[in-house]
Amino acid sequence: MTDHPPGSGNQPEEPTPQPEGGSAGTPPAGVPPQAPQPDSPYARPQSQSQSPYAPRSEPQQPFASPQGQQSQAAQQAEGQQSYAAQGAQPHMTQEFAHTPWPSAGGHTAVAPQQPHKRRGGLVAGVAALALVCGLVGGGVGGYVGYQFGGAQAPGVTSLDESRPARSVSTAPAGSVQQVADKVLPSVVQLQLVTARGGGEGSGIVLSGDGYILTNNHVVAGGGSGGRLTAQFQDGRSARAQVIGTDPKSDLAVVKADITGLTPAELGRSDDLPVGAPVVAIGSPFGLSGTVTSGIISAKDRPVRAGGESGGEDTVLNALQTDAAINPGNSGGPLVDMDGNVVGINSAIYSPGNGQGQAGSVGLGFAIPVDQARRIATELKEKGTATQTTLGVLIGAGDQPGALVRNVVPGGPAEQAGIRSGDLITKVDARSIQDPDSLVAAVRSHAPGDRVKITIGGSGGERTVDATLAGQG
Structure with a gap:
């Protein structure tokens, strides 16, 4: 885990500016107190954003009067007071407790504010609305969780998945x-x-x-x-x-x-x-x-x-x-x-x-x-x-190639006209750089194979034909 320096990490957001003549949590005189609302993206005051469910040509009505007589200016003022009362909140605490839901008219429907004396009827209405919002919140929450968490349910890992079918494909x-x-x-x-x-x-x-x-x-x-x-x-x-x-x-x-x-x-x-x-x-x-x-x-x-x-x-x-x-x-x-x-x-x-x-x-x-x-x-x-042989004894010289030091009497080299002191530089088209190159080239053939031997040196270059022999 990486340590955060002082002043970093999750810090509270700056407080929301307050309306003149009042402070956060204390409404002006003459205005009835409003219940604080959670800072939910689904319940913004009209001054902040429109409802996603309301037509763009119509302003959102976040707080509908029971009698429908309240003016728009009064509603906006009341919404601002309520928003100021709750203060700035860095995180949603109850994400779906006050989630709005579109009404039949396309506007956001919220339980109307009722006087305390009508508590009995209000409790029944709120209970019914809470049940509907709970079901709706569960559906929306499941959808959001699916989008952010993938198709797997929370807590599911690769270890919980079943083994795949056995592969029967051929190589x-x-x-x-x-x-x-x-x-x-x-x-x-x-x-x-x-x-x-x-x-x-x-x-x-x-x-x-x-x-x-x-x-x-x-x-x-x-x-x-x-x-x-x-x-x-x-x-x-x-x-x-x-x-x-x-x-x-x-x-x-x-x-x-x-x-x-x-x-x-x-x-x-x-x-x-x-x-x-x-x-x-x-x-x-x-x-x-x-x-x-x-x-x-x-x-x-x-x-x-x-x-x-x-x-x-x-x-x-x-x-x-x-x-x-x-x-x-x-x-x-x-x-x-x-x-x-x-x-x-x-x-x-x-x-x-x-x-x-x-x-x-x-x-x-x-x-x-x-x-x-x-x-x-x-x-x-x-x-x-049997090993294939040319019938020569060779060594290294001062030039690239295999220097013939001795010729075996009656062997393939003598019969081909190769003499002591000759410098063999090629076997067929294969270049000979040192004695090991000549040994490897000869042994790559079978006894009885006919090859061309190129001889270089101070006397000029010449080519002879030799028939390789076998040696036990």
């Missing part, structure tokens, strides 16, 4: 809700317990009999005495075993001892445009079934999934998204608005000194599904996967 097509309804049954929470500790992440159901795709770093150690458990959206859980892992692509396939699962639908990532809306689903910080949404922020982003201490083996050719991805989302799906998987969430950007557990800053990275599909198929069938 709009292409909405995040519809995507979540479709994909959630195909998302798994994975928990790993080993002798050195434990960890958790997410996975994607590949088949009804328990094959699950996830990240290698989620299940690393699960095949050497660790206990891996899969928790499903329908509340069931089952032990799982590692079928195959590929650290270079950070992908793994595990098999849960369960049936009756709902496999996810895999989409494609090669034609996914930047700015396309996407949804990420997983178990961040152990909160299973968490749904977040965003867009594809960038494509072909070279990312070291293992951080700065990681080597070439952890470089990803990633999709970048601003959908919230946190620890525990790893291995879960990134899906388009048709509910098709377009990426496997794998890494997040973590600014700062690395102390404590990282969280989302709107920079998440996912393995494109086109690459993940090929690797997962090999892991499921053979337990291992």
Whole structure:
């Protein structure tokens, strides 16, 4: 509550100016005393306002003489004396006690002033009039209260209202809700317990009999005495075993001892445009079934999934998204608005000194599904996967690009005429800014793909064709 300074707040109004020759509450000599009237907007003296019920062409008659012989001047004088007697009142005290009501003639009807000797008849008349005014006042009061207080009765709150009918509407097509309804049954929470500790992440159901795709770093150690458990959206859980892992692509396939699962639908990532809306689903910080949404922020982003201490083996050719991805989302799906998987969430950007557990800053990275599909198929069938290679050892130079330090004998690079000291600046139309860019670009292809390699440097620019090879 705000305190009011002295002199503020509800202060009495200035007294009503009094007629000359008299004071408030004391009528001049020779004039009979009048009963004070409440300061009601419905009972104003003629000198102040007209009755709302009287025609504008006729003056209001606030005090009608019983015999109808009193002159208008006398009536006005009597009204002014009565108004002066009551004084100024800042608030109405009895709002409807003396509320006027239109008579048959259109003028305001008020009980006539009778001498005290006719008290008996006057009491009966006043009683009847009071009953009518009470009913009228109640109706007018109800109307005014409705206008100022709304349709609800006094004291009624939102808590008193009945619950609405249960919503039976379906999710709009292409909405995040519809995507979540479709994909959630195909998302798994994975928990790993080993002798050195434990960890958790997410996975994607590949088949009804328990094959699950996830990240290698989620299940690393699960095949050497660790206990891996899969928790499903329908509340069931089952032990799982590692079928195959590929650290270079950070992908793994595990098999849960369960049936009756709902496999996810895999989409494609090669034609996914930047700015396309996407949804990420997983178990961040152990909160299973968490749904977040965003867009594809960038494509072909070279990312070291293992951080700065990681080597070439952890470089990803990633999709970048601003959908919230946190620890525990790893291995879960990134899906388009048709509910098709377009990426496997794998890494997040973590600014700062690395102390404590990282969280989302709107920079998440996912393995494109086109690459993940090929690797997962090999892991499921053979337990291992082949990586695409150009057959060179590279490093950083003093110019943008990847500097060739050595060429593998008989490899794709040697066959294409690439030599040590060459600076690779493009793979097809993709610009190469550093060694990680070249690794990501090559691994985005499958073994056997033919690509154009642009070589720059002091010797000028040239282009060669190379057929990429596979390496286990």
